[in-house]
Amino acid sequence: MSISAHIHLQDVSVDFPILSFRERSLRRRFMRAMTPFMARPQAPTHVVSALSDVTLDIRAGDRVALIGANGAGKTTLLRVLAGIYHPTSGSADVLGRCLSLFDLAAGFDEEATGYENIMRRGLVVGARRAEIEARRYEIAEFTELGDKLDLPLRTYSSGMMLRLIFAVATAVEGEIVLLDEWIGVGDQQFRRKARQRLDDIVARAGILVLASHDVDLLRSTCNRAVLLQQGRIAAVGTVDGIIDRYVAGAGDARN
Amino acid sequence: MDSHLTRPSDSPIQAAARELLAQGAQFDRWGTLALMDISLRYRRTVIGPLWITLTLAATIGSVGTVYAALFKQDVSIFLPSFAVGLIVWTLMASTLQEGSNVFVLSGHLIKAVPAPLIVHVLQMLARNVIIFLHHLLLVIVLYLVMPWPLHATMLLAIPGFLILLVALFGVATALGMLCARFRDIGSAITSGLQFVFFLTPIIWTADAVHGTAFQWLIAANPFTTLLELVRKPLLSQPVDAGQWLLGLVYAAGAAALALGCYAKYRKRVAYWL
Numbered sequence: 001m002s003i004s005a006h007i008h009l010q011d012v013s014v015d016f017p018i019l020s021f022r023e024r025s026l027r028r029r030f031m032r033a034m035t036p037f038m039a040r041p042q043a044p045t046h047v048v049s050a051l052s053d054v055t056l057d058i059r060a061g062d063r064v065a066l067i068g069a070n071g072a073g074k075t076t077l078l079r080v081l082a083g084i085y086h087p088t089s090g091s092a093d094v095l096g097r098c099l100s101l102f103d104l105a106a107g108f109d110e111e112a113t114g115y116e117n118i119m120r121r122g123l124v125v126g127a128r129r130a131e132i133e134a135r136r137y138e139i140a141e142f143t144e145l146g147d148k149l150d151l152p153l154r155t156y157s158s159g160m161m162l163r164l165i166f167a168v169a170t171a172v173e174g175e176i177v178l179l180d181e182w183i184g185v186g187d188q189q190f191r192r193k194a195r196q197r198l199d200d201i202v203a204r205a206g207i208l209v210l211a212s213h214d215v216d217l218l219r220s221t222c223n224r225a226v227l228l229q230q231g232r233i234a235a236v237g238t239v240d241g242i243i244d245r246y247v248a249g250a251g252d253a254r255n
Numbered sequence: 256m257d258s259h260l261t262r263p264s265d266s267p268i269q270a271a272a273r274e275l276l277a278q279g280a281q282f283d284r285w286g287t288l289a290l291m292d293i294s295l296r297y298r299r300t301v302i303g304p305l306w307i308t309l310t311l312a313a314t315i316g317s318v319g320t321v322y323a324a325l326f327k328q329d330v331s332i333f334l335p336s337f338a339v340g341l342i343v344w345t346l347m348a349s350t351l352q353e354g355s356n357v358f359v360l361s362g363h364l365i366k367a368v369p370a371p372l373i374v375h376v377l378q379m380l381a382r383n384v385i386i387f388l389h390h391l392l393l394v395i396v397l398y399l400v401m402p403w404p405l406h407a408t409m410l411l412a413i414p415g416f417l418i419l420l421v422a423l424f425g426v427a428t429a430l431g432m433l434c435a436r437f438r439d440i441g442s443a444i445t446s447g448l449q450f451v452f453f454l455t456p457i458i459w460t461a462d463a464v465h466g467t468a469f470q471w472l473i474a475a476n477p478f479t480t481l482l483e484l485v486r487k488p489l490l491s492q493p494v495d496a497g498q499w500l501l502g503l504v505y506a507a508g509a510a511a512l513a514l515g516c517y518a519k520y521r522k523r524v525a526y527w528l
Binding site for chain 2: 016025026027082083111116119
């Protein structure tokens with residue numbers, strides 16, 4: 001297990017400007033600047049705070065469960081950790097190689113063959129060409145798709161496609177594993193194999209951050225939990241404690 | 256995997272420059288992606304990207320001969336100049352046009368995978384250069400049909416081309432960011448480019464406006480300067496030092512613009528998509 005991984009978030013906020021069509025127009029800006037006396041008062045730019053003042057310290061060995069309702073900021077937080085969103089304010093220090101296991105199909109092309117897609121996705125996530133060529137057969141073997149990997153992706157069934165996507169995404173390892181819902185793919189036999197691989201990756205990783213609604217999975221996988229509510233950290237604690245609180249809160253909200 | 260960590264001591268400009276250089280050096284990454292883009296786009300055709308070359312050849316053949324007659328020019332002089340001009344113009348126009356969409360079109364990838372933004376620009380530029388290389392076949396064919404004198408100075412087309420690429424890269428990066436934020440610029444660019452096309456000596460020659468009030472058009476138009484740095488050497492015509500200097504200034508300006516925008520806005524682009 002890697003012990004160097006470390007995540008430190010200090011007062012992280014992520015605010016999305018909701019740019020309406022009007023605010024996206026440069027012409028309109030120009031007109032307003034040219035004719036100030038005619039300008040109608042400008043509607044304020046709407047801002048959605050996806051995360052506010054999130055401070056969190058995650059150390060090697062932590063298996064963090066992200067818990068919260070839809071829209072609470074779980075995915076945004078994972079994207080901040082992955083380096084996709086840079087915080088609007090505050091600082092995010094992420095030490096260690098991140099393996100982000102979400103949006104796994106991004107970078108795949110319908111027209112390309114299975115093998116070509118292995119190369120494409122690999123390059124898109126930043127692997128070097130030689131590195132991918134070296135691992136190509138290993139990935140191909142894991143998918144058990146055989147000669148079908150020479151066919152274009154559009155001929156694949158969705159199950160076959162998921163096998164390929166999963167195999168490519170998990171071909172590399174990371175010191176920090178970011179998961180948005182546990183990935184389960186394929187038929188019974190492949191599902192077992194995929195589960196085994198994911199378990200191995202998680203076991204070797206220094207840090208796991210898992211966003212999920214699957215209470216049993218969270219209990220069996222994680223050793224810490226963070227409860228997110230409307231972009232803020234509502235509580236940090238043990239998995240059982242936080243789940244109880246979340247379930248109780250969800251019950252209250254429903255009544 | 257790309258680390259999104261920078262050295263804490265870096266200024267934003269230094270960090271941006273470091274990222275640009277590091278990604279620029281990863282030729283295998285964006286080069287392979289660009290090659291794949293092209294091979295996928297033309298997968299089900301027989302002659303692949305040569306289709307665009309054929310279309311261009313038809314334009315050059317028809318428009319070139321008609322204009323040569325209209326302007327009472329010698330076809331064997333006008334046609335090579337028009338052909339090279341149109342081929343270089345195609346590279347400039349398509350790079351700027353695709354450049355203005357580059358981040359918007361890759362939006363789903365940018366929000367899904369942590370990767371430096373500049374990869375998308377490099378990939379787009381490489382794709383257009385590959386298509387340009389296909390078009391160069393036309394120049395060779397034309398040379399075989401109506402040869403013009405060749406000198407060793409034609410090798411100057413290579414530095415000229417590099418200057419052009421740096422300028423295109425810089426402007427495309429800046430435009431891509433601007434168009435991610437303001438979506439109405441893309442269409443303005445398309446019509447603007449059509450306008451510039453007629454202001455650039457492609458279907459007319461620089462000699463035609465010599466001594467007229469329109470001469471300043473040639474002097475002030477960066478497209479003309481950058482075009483001539485590639486065209487004139489290829490046609491074994493001399494390029495004066497002033498043009499080289501001006502080309503370098505444009506390239507440096509574009510590079511500085513790209514660096515500035517990249518340093519300031521690369522972390523914001525994902526929010527605009």
